[in-house]
Amino acid sequence: MHHTTPHAATPPGVIRLGYHGSPALSAALLRKAGIGMEEAQLLEHDVADPFRALRAGELDLMVVKFSLGQAEPDLRRSRPVAHDARAVLVSADHPLATRASVSIEDVADYGVFDCPGTMPVDVWEESVPRTTPSGRTVRRTHTLVDVPQMLTVVRAGEAVHLSLASLAAVVPKDVKAVPVHDLPPAPVALAWCAERGLPPHIERFVRAAEAAAEQ
Template structure:
């Protein structure tokens, strides 16, 4: 870990985009040697994930899995986020300690929301299991509250990430680990052709250095 944590009095604010749980964001902020008061967290809409970074409202954003956007650059992998499924609290899988992705082919899952890149969604919610069973990605929603409502009602499951345990709480839902999918690599992304200010560059490079230790 860094020897010294920079406080709000020492450095300008980094505008950091995230989605869902703040746990992964906090992990990256620690890697960057920052006090959380030096970082302004902004939750981006998963239905239009790159709008804020492209509009200049964010300096960097957290992305999970690999992205292939010509106008964006990504850091080295900083951490990982294990896989999990979000189910309703009354779902048959809700009391399990872990599940296999093969079992999840028995239930309705979600199609990509909004303009979320299909190639990334294929990593989040694979179209098929390793054994070749199709995942039923037939539920379409425009908002996260709508997704949560369907999950809580037992009408669909969401194949996702373990960090969502911070935001998907009982009584409506449960987060169950998936033991046979690899974790998602987590990186930072920023605009390729924009000026990266020194304090933002320091945030990125320090996080990369600490992650490689």
């Protein structure tokens, strides 16, 4: 499996799959769908402009969490191909860092991040709810710019990042991903541009990933 930039030349028949955060989930989707490691390129996309590379034709597909949002009528998504549990990223010396899991009510004691760039606001609402079940406000004290900025803020204890358990595989040792036990996991799907459709080898992967998730 290749890790490269979206501008690199792609051999014929290779799937250019965009992801954000950990590539492990994307690699698992390929493996479960029977795609060999030489048949795919994993390309990290920009969280602040998530669909740019897909629309530019630099990606064939991208892994999306939650929904696509109401403002993306030119995109299509598969049925769920996996689920990603919820977690909160905190500094290693944070009061929540030693907990086996936390509630969204615990997270509400601290500031979190607001929607980055052109990320659909309604998708961010699914990821970072504005209120807890008890009615407490989840305070959005910092705007997410990119991963390095987010980690700097989290390390400093200025905010925590309500996110996904898959990030545990890629965060540095001084940041902990603590499970959030009372938020539902995020549905994971594959998205593509409707106007380009799915070439046969891409469609085979999508259908195989959907079928593997239902087993």
